[in-house]
Amino acid sequence: MTKHLSDLSFLSLLLALSVLALIAVQMVSSDAAAADAATELDIATPYARAVPAGTPHSAAFMSITNQGTADRALVAATSPVAEAVELHTHQRDAGIMRMRQVERIELPAGTTVALAPGGLHLMLIGLSGALEADTTLPLTLTLDDGSQLELSVPVAAPVTGGSSPSAQ
Numbered sequence: 001m002t003k004h005l006s007d008l009s010f011l012s013l014l015l016a017l018s019v020l021a022l023i024a025v026q027m028v029s030s031d032a033a034a035a036d037a038a039t040e041l042d043i044a045t046p047y048a049r050a051v052p053a054g055t056p057h058s059a060a061f062m063s064i065t066n067q068g069t070a071d072r073a074l075v076a077a078t079s080p081v082a083e084a085v086e087l088h089t090h091q092r093d094a095g096i097m098r099m100r101q102v103e104r105i106e107l108p109a110g111t112t113v114a115l116a117p118g119g120l121h122l123m124l125i126g127l128s129g130a131l132e133a134d135t136t137l138p139l140t141l142t143l144d145d146g147s148q149l150e151l152s153v154p155v156a157a158p159v160t161g162g163s164s165p166s167a168q
């Protein structure tokens with residue numbers, strides 16, 4: 001009887017261990033897949049527009065090259081200094097360019113997508129304070145496969161083409 005019981009508990013222990021092992025394998029493989037997708041993206045010239053304290057919004061720009069063989073899409077972004085980060089584009093509406101939120105920014109395999117003023121951008125909404133030039137902004141990008149990319153985005157003063165600080 002004692003032996004029978006201990007056999008049973010040994011069996012349940014084995015069972016529990018194999019379940020744990022399965023879970024561990026799944027966690028490792030999803031981590032590996034996530035790392036692959038994120039490292040296929042090359043981010044060039046990222047910057048966020050500097051704004052003084054009290055300005056609720058700003059925007060971040062960059063060029064994203066998908067060096068992989070699978071089409072990807074940017075589906076979300078977050079930053080600890082903004083209440084929300086929305087994916088935006090500009091659209092002509094009755095002759096006026098207006099910003100419009102989009103669900104995703106497509107990143108086809110082998111192409112470079114430019115997020116630039118007047119076009120696609122990441123809208124930083126509800127800033128907790130000023131974005132000072134020559135600092136960096138933590139930004140996390142989420143791809144359609146669930147993988148994430150952590151960026152440190154330089155904050156830069158807007159290029160105005162003139163020397164007047166009011167010409168923004």
Ligand SMILES: [Cu+2]
Pocket residue numbers: 059088089099100121122123
């Ligand atoms: Cu916008």
